[in-house]
Amino acid sequence: MLRDLEAVRPRPDHPQRTLRQDAVRGIELYRANMRPRLRHPRERSTQVPVQLITLRRDHYVSPFLSEGLERWVPRLTRRELNATHWSALLEQGPAVAAMVREFTARTDSALQTGSELPGGEGPLVVITGAGSGIGRATALAFAEQRATVVVCDLDLAAAERTAELVTLLGGSGHAHRVDVSDGAGMDAFAQQVAATHGVPDVLVNNAGVGHSGTFLQTTEKEWQRILDVNLWGVIHGCRAFGSMMAERGQGGHIVNLASAAAYLPSKLLAAYATSKAAVLMLSDCLRAELAPTGVGVSAICPGIVNTNITRTTTFSGLTGDEQAARQTKVSKLYARRGFPPEKVAAEIVRAVRTRQAVVPVTVEAKAARLLGRLSPGLLRLAARFDLG
Structure with missing residues (x-):
């Protein structure tokens, strides 16, 4: 499935013995986070700088799900990666890590200099x-x-x-x-x-x-x-x-x-x-x-x-x-x-x-x-x- 649907090439050095179990645990995390919020809905917002990385070829999490997110996350930075759901994790880790480093470095610099924290950053x-x-x-x-x-x-x-x-x-x-x-x-x-x-x-x-x-x-x-x-x-x-x-x-x-x-x-x-x-x-x-x-x-x-x-x-x-x-x-x-x-x-x-x-x-x-x-x-x- 990973090869045919996700375009992920098999890697002999990948720890595949736990890959299936890791995927199942990830699904359980989704359920654990979503169920209580569906049972007790309320507005949840944050002023913390947030970086959202959307995947252009994600078969499961559509970018449209984040439409209007700025209403609850005003300090939102949007980034985009040309990847599928699993290829981003299994093959493009360095690209994701680079985005995280850039965002955290900018946030850290703002905190140290006392300047405005990053947020609402466009393209x-x-x-x-x-x-x-x-x-x-x-x-x-x-x-x-x-x-x-x-x-x-x-x-x-x-x-x-x-x-x-x-x-x-x-x-x-x-x-x-x-x-x-x-x-x-x-x-x-x-x-x-x-x-x-x-x-x-x-x-x-x-x-x-x-x-x-x-x-x-x-x-x-x-x-x-x-x-x-x-x-x-x-x-x-x-x-x-x-x-x-x-x-x-x-x-x-x-x-x-x-x-x-x-x-x-x-x-x-x-x-x-x-x-x-x-x-x-x-x-x-x-x-x-x-x-x-x-x-x-x-x-x-x-x-x-x-x-x-x-x-x-x-x-x-x-x-x-x-x-x-x-x-x-x-x-x-x-x-x-x-x-x-x-x-x-x-x-x-x-x-x-x-x-x-x-x-x-x-x-x-x-x-x-x-x-x-x-x-x-x-x-x-x-x-x-x-x-x-």
């Missing part, structure tokens, strides 16, 4: 392009879960402001200046995060830039800019942090910001739509590869969202003044649409919790995905029209 989250828009909104959404949020952006001042807001909301914010298109820079950033905070539980590859232009209008330099940030930035993030998460063996989640443009063709978005379609497919491929490690991958596909990406979007074949006028026009259009980045952030948090693969956000994004399945020819026909 470690890394977000790129978090100086504004969806990135900042996502950082604040995780801050409400008392997460440690490490944000990066080309604009360091904007990233630092996001980190300040994270701290004000109860999380722990940390800011860095990083160019996601620089592979070596992203690797160094990942190493710094791991050395300072540990391996992230959640990575959100959010950094992106906008561009409008037909294929024949778009220059090689414009193509390079879009692909460097929108595609290579995601690749660098997934490679730098994803390898750490897989090697750690405790699960985790990667969120890649794609777009409704990934499956909604338009002759005016040749480079942008191509970059986002590549992110969507990359997410599908990476999800399959990382599934055995317990690391999930979600692709988020927003439609029209009111962020400042419209104020920095470039347009092929326009002069400087024409670019500025077009940016102002598109920004007003997105503002009238009125869909805030906070709603996208809420979908990102939900995708991490539910491990949803592809998440269309906004009505037009959902409609386009449905229409692409029902009548892809109609979408291809619509792509011919100049909607700019």
